[in-house]
Amino acid sequence: MKKYTKIGLSALCGSLASISAANAGTLDVTGTIEATWSSLGGQVVGNPIGMNTALSFKGSGELDGGQTFSVTMAETDKAAYSSANITLNTNSSGTFILSSAEGGQGIGGYDDNMPRAWEEVWDTGIATNANFQKGVGSSTNISWTSPKVIGTTIQIAYAPDNDGAQNNNKAVSGSTSDAFGAGWDIVLDTGTSNGGINLFIGASETEQTDQKKSDAFLENLGGDHQEAVVGMKFKFGPVALGGQISGERLRTQSRNSTSYYGNTSWGLAFNVNDDLSISYSEARHLQAKTKKVSADGANGTEQYQPKSEMSGDSIQVAWTIGGVGLKYAQTEYDNTAYGFDAKTPREARIVALSLAF
Numbered sequence: 001m002k003k004y005t006k007i008g009l010s011a012l013c014g015s016l017a018s019i020s021a022a023n024a025g026t027l028d029v030t031g032t033i034e035a036t037w038s039s040l041g042g043q044v045v046g047n048p049i050g051m052n053t054a055l056s057f058k059g060s061g062e063l064d065g066g067q068t069f070s071v072t073m074a075e076t077d078k079a080a081y082s083s084a085n086i087t088l089n090t091n092s093s094g095t096f097i098l099s100s101a102e103g104g105q106g107i108g109g110y111d112d113n114m115p116r117a118w119e120e121v122w123d124t125g126i127a128t129n130a131n132f133q134k135g136v137g138s139s140t141n142i143s144w145t146s147p148k149v150i151g152t153t154i155q156i157a158y159a160p161d162n163d164g165a166q167n168n169n170k171a172v173s174g175s176t177s178d179a180f181g182a183g184w185d186i187v188l189d190t191g192t193s194n195g196g197i198n199l200f201i202g203a204s205e206t207e208q209t210d211q212k213k214s215d216a217f218l219e220n221l222g223g224d225h226q227e228a229v230v231g232m233k234f235k236f237g238p239v240a241l242g243g244q245i246s247g248e249r250l251r252t253q254s255r256n257s258t259s260y261y262g263n264t265s266w267g268l269a270f271n272v273n274d275d276l277s278i279s280y281s282e283a284r285h286l287q288a289k290t291k292k293v294s295a296d297g298a299n300g301t302e303q304y305q306p307k308s309e310m311s312g313d314s315i316q317v318a319w320t321i322g323g324v325g326l327k328y329a330q331t332e333y334d335n336t337a338y339g340f341d342a343k344t345p346r347e348a349r350i351v352a353l354s355l356a357f
Helices: 106-110
Strands: 002-005 008-012 016-020 026-041 049-062 068-076 080-089 095-100 141-145 152-159 180-191 197-208 211-214 217-219 225-236 239-249 258-271 276-289 308-321 324-334 346-356
Touching: 106 180, 106 197, 106 225, 106 239
Parallel strands: none
Antiparallel strands: 002 026, 008 016, 026 049, 026 346, 049 068, 068 080, 080 095, 095 141, 141 152, 152 180, 180 197, 197 225, 211 217, 225 239, 239 258, 258 276, 276 308, 308 324, 324 346
């Protein structure tokens, strides 16, 4: 980690900027480099070598009253901007965050919090297209997290228009999604002081309005967009165990459209020592659609469309010494992309070498 101290930035008339040492603060820069070798069963692999780089910038300072503030920005592979947060930590009123980070605040930060040695089951080289609850985390949002009381915090996040847009300064999202309006998330996170038990419950609701598809047709969306998640984790010495369930109700009314997503996952991890950990985890994903017109189209008859389910499991090992990590994942998935894929199960084996600085 490289640290630059006493960096201040001031603007004059919105156009002149200068750097001075008048304001005491810090700017920390951290980063990672990861190289992988992937093996995919039943698929064309080509070149199996992959690489990823990432940088994270964090600036912090303190106000006269003792409150602290920080700004974080993540830069992913090939200098692609990823996310940014502005955080204000008050003395006794909790934490306020202005977030432009995909899934960072609200229930989006709990998409899959199960114990694991490395990655989520669905993020180990197999294209699953799994859908998870994101709440207002997909849009630029403001959140407040209460001070911790008896191991419990409450987080509330709000987006004036939860349309999935993350705006630059002086910009608006416009008509990115005319159907969505304001969105609210609330999350209760509680547990024991030693981390032995952790329970989280979250819900999200986003206003939806009917959509005018043509002069003669108005699509009824049937109500507000709703999402929810609940999960629990336990730690017994070197062993961690947990499970969670989440759902998303889209309220879609048009034929052959997805109306509901559901997810369950659980994981078991064992820390052999401070450097070595192993885990086993499973995930299950459900997609439900509305009725569709039958193939013969006779008199516009409709037929039942069965729910589509995919599931996977992953065995993982992670060995870390200092800033160097060696990781391995062996994953198998059935019915990827909810598509009743006849070629499943799909398999992936990944070996990764990561360097942190």
